[in-house]
Amino acid sequence: MLTGLQIAVIGGDARQIEIIRKLNELDAKLFLIGFEQLDHSFTGAVKEKLSEINLKEIDAIILPVAGTNLTGEVDTIFSNEKVVLTEEILKKTPSHCTIYSGISNAYLDEIIQKSNRKLELLFERDDVAIYNSIPTIEGVLMMVIQHTDFTIHGSKTVVLGFGRNGMTISRVFHSLGAKVRVGARRKEHIARIEEMGLESFHLKDLEQIVKDADIVINTIPHLIVTASVISKMPHHTLIIDIASKPGGTDFRYAEKRGIKAILTPSLPGIVAPKTAGQILANVLAELMKEDLMKRKEST
Structure with a gap:
């Protein structure tokens, strides 16, 4: 009490x-x-x-x-x-x-x-972040389904960051049949991504990775999805940025290119x-x- x-x-x-x-x-x-x-x-x-x-x-x-x-x-x-x-x-x-x-x-x-x-x-x-990743991933799924005209199954999905949210998002999208590529910098994260049966890449190679991406999900709370990165994406790519405000995406340039980019901090508070x-x-x-x-x- x-x-x-x-x-x-x-x-x-x-x-x-x-x-x-x-x-x-x-x-x-x-x-x-x-x-x-x-x-x-x-x-x-x-x-x-x-x-x-x-x-x-x-x-x-x-x-x-x-x-x-x-x-x-x-x-x-x-x-x-x-x-x-x-x-x-x-x-x-x-x-x-x-x-x-x-x-x-x-x-x-x-x-x-x-x-x-x-x-x-x-x-x-860790306990809060891990529990919180559950409503977060449900919110990400909702946003992706609402804003795409293709299935998650078979989609080329790029996840940026392999923290508590990044790990859950990568696992769930993989289980739904997406072709998941996960970007990280730390060697232990790269190793864990590979151990989970996912494709890993170093974030320095992001511009090359997004050239055929259908979905890009960012969890990193600093500018990572730059104008240069966005310029390499197909026009149909959907960017979901769940990092805390102001996110890690150049939203101005995404809008200029006609690429839908959505900042969704506090997803758990919205969906659940x-x-x-x-x-x-x-x-x-x-x-x-x-x-x-x-x-x-x-x-």
């Missing part, structure tokens, strides 16, 4: 509903920031403005998967009001206050460091928010239980 724990849930999408539900069941006291338009109500959870809560009593802050943008704004679909997280806000919280986010950026890293607070990045955890939210909720609950136990042992 999380009885006595006071938590601020700031912004987010439908995944946050499952997090709120789980933590509420565990008897945490919740302050919901940026949820004015949320129809559902939870007994014991209070909708508040960030300026109205007593930050000195907040034990944890839960941000959306994307954290903040580069000016500190927190995205939410349940409010029209702008919510901004600042260094000054964090400094008003107790020294033990932990901030939970899916990912981080330069802004969030900076205010965390300056306020000397602890930051937990959920998407850097309930499942994706439950994954995050379960991990958050365990982390908070551990943190609460440590604090009790130290007092």
Whole structure:
């Protein structure tokens, strides 16, 4: 149980509903920031403005998967009001206050460091990333089916990156009969790709590989599908980019060439928010239980 724990849930999408539900069941006291338009109500959870809560009593802050943008704004679909997280806000919280986010950026890293607070990045955890790859691949399949006029079976599919998502995507597309080629840089990834019975290539050879690609799926969060790469693709190629914003594709040039390129970050929150939210909720609950136990042992 999380009885006595006071938590601020700031912004987010439908995944946050499952997090709120789980933590509420565990008897945490919740302050919901940026949820004015949320129809559902939870007994014991209070909708508040960030300026109205007593930050000195907040034990944890839960941000959306994307954290903040580069000016500190927190995205939410349940409010029209702008919510901004600042260094000054964090400094008003107790020294033990932990901030939970899916990912981080330069802004969030900076205010965390300056306020000397602890930051937990959920998407850097293997368990979260692996579980999350399941709704991710379902979303990728949905996008491919919606935006092509050919079957996945027999398609020449190029997957860029062999992390947790890249591995799942490669395996599933291979099982559906696609001719999968997987690009990576690390030798151990190349070896694992070959061991799985897939065709591997080094990312430096990407321009040659895409010359006959039907589908290109990028998981790498920096520019990899450049204008030069896109210029080598057939006009019918579909690019699905699941990397975090701004993705790893030159979308301007893809549009200029008439190649459909779709940026789809946070696919789990779009195609399966309930499942994706439950994954995050379960991990958050365990982390908070551990943190609460440590604090009790130290007092």
